[in-house]
Amino acid sequence: MRLQVKGVCFSYGSVSVLEDVTFKVQAGETLGIIGPNGSGKSTLLRCLARVLKPRMGTVFLDGKNLAALRAREVGRYLGYVPPPGTGQAFPCTVLETVLQGRRPHLTWGVSHGDLAAVTRALAYLGLTDLGERQLGELSSGQRQKVLIARALAQEPEVFLLDEPTATLDIRYQLEVLARMRELATEQGRLVVMVLHDLNLASRFSDRLLLLHNGRIVAAGTPKTVLTPENVRVVYGVEAVVTETRWGLQVTPVVPLDMTGTKGMAKVVLAARG
Ligand SMILES: Nc1ncnc2c1ncn2[C@@H]1O[C@H](COP(=O)(O)OP(=O)(O)OP(=O)(O)O)[C@@H](O)[C@H]1O
Numbered sequence: 001m002r003l004q005v006k007g008v009c010f011s012y013g014s015v016s017v018l019e020d021v022t023f024k025v026q027a028g029e030t031l032g033i034i035g036p037n038g039s040g041k042s043t044l045l046r047c048l049a050r051v052l053k054p055r056m057g058t059v060f061l062d063g064k065n066l067a068a069l070r071a072r073e074v075g076r077y078l079g080y081v082p083p084p085g086t087g088q089a090f091p092c093t094v095l096e097t098v099l100q101g102r103r104p105h106l107t108w109g110v111s112h113g114d115l116a117a118v119t120r121a122l123a124y125l126g127l128t129d130l131g132e133r134q135l136g137e138l139s140s141g142q143r144q145k146v147l148i149a150r151a152l153a154q155e156p157e158v159f160l161l162d163e164p165t166a167t168l169d170i171r172y173q174l175e176v177l178a179r180m181r182e183l184a185t186e187q188g189r190l191v192v193m194v195l196h197d198l199n200l201a202s203r204f205s206d207r208l209l210l211l212h213n214g215r216i217v218a219a220g221t222p223k224t225v226l227t228p229e230n231v232r233v234v235y236g237v238e239a240v241v242t243e244t245r246w247g248l249q250v251t252p253v254v255p256l257d258m259t260g261t262k263g264m265a266k267v268v269l270a271a272r273g
Contacts (some may be wrong), residue, residue, distance in 0.1 A: 008057035032205030049080035075104025077158035095131040101154035121152040177204040203247030
């Protein structure tokens with residue numbers, strides 16, 4: 001499976017949010033999309049998930065135009081996890097929600113294989129005992145785990161995850177991101193994730209796309225993208241970037257507009273080494 005994004009532009013009404021976004025991802029790869037608030041990350045992911053239709057440009061899956069695929073094919077190829085806080089329209093139990101992930105695979109009703117996939121996904125996220133609970137009764141982190149479990153049960157070729165770990169505790173942040181990496185490297189799936197945590201993004205992505213004002217301003221390995229210069233220009237923050245055995249460690253030190261503040265000059269000089 002190959003995901004190719006060519007010249008994608010998107011606008012909400014007359015306001016342009018994505019401009020000429022072009023990149024490729026191969027099976028086996030994990031791509032992290034990073035960038036400041038409002039830079040267009042979620043909009044881009046929703047264009048990849050066919051939730052939104054680009055104003056210009058095309059998304060290809062294995063050379064086929066995503067816009068021309070049937071809904072069932074899209075469901076088999078793409079598993080989309082919306083960002084935390086995105087509401088579920090109907091009252092549903094945890095089990096029913098995770099079972100929805102099997103919908104693109106169903107032919108004559110729910111099979112043993114479908115139930116096995118659901119059971120595995122629930123167990124993986126520690127949700128087995130919550131199966132009968134209503135989604136609306138869960139904590140935000142538990143709800144997020146259910147949506148990730150639904151995508152795991154779906155067993156798609158491509159995982160599209162929008163801030164999957166934002167509401168998860170540190171154990172499940174690691175569990176979920178490590179699982180995604182494993183699905184890519186060991187089962188040849190393709191993973192695209194929007195992440196705010198630059199350290200997790202560096203640790204669990206093969207490549208990063210850095211978005212700023214709807215454009216890609218840097219793309220490549222975490223080491224080439226997460227430079228102090230890029231962090232300064234895009235986020236407006238003076239940061240120290242160090243290499244560790246678990247990936248890069250980005251430590252934000254001070255917002256640029258505070259670097260002149262009394263007492264901050266020394267901190268900035270120390271940050272720049
Ligand atoms: N439904 C909408 N209607 C109009 N404008 C929107 C809509 N959704 C998002 N926007 C605008 O599009 C821009 C990009 O939003 P998007 O959610 O893609 O950014 P983001 O990088 O994911 O931000 P964040 O990090 O805050 O989640 C923002 O300026 C936002 O206000």
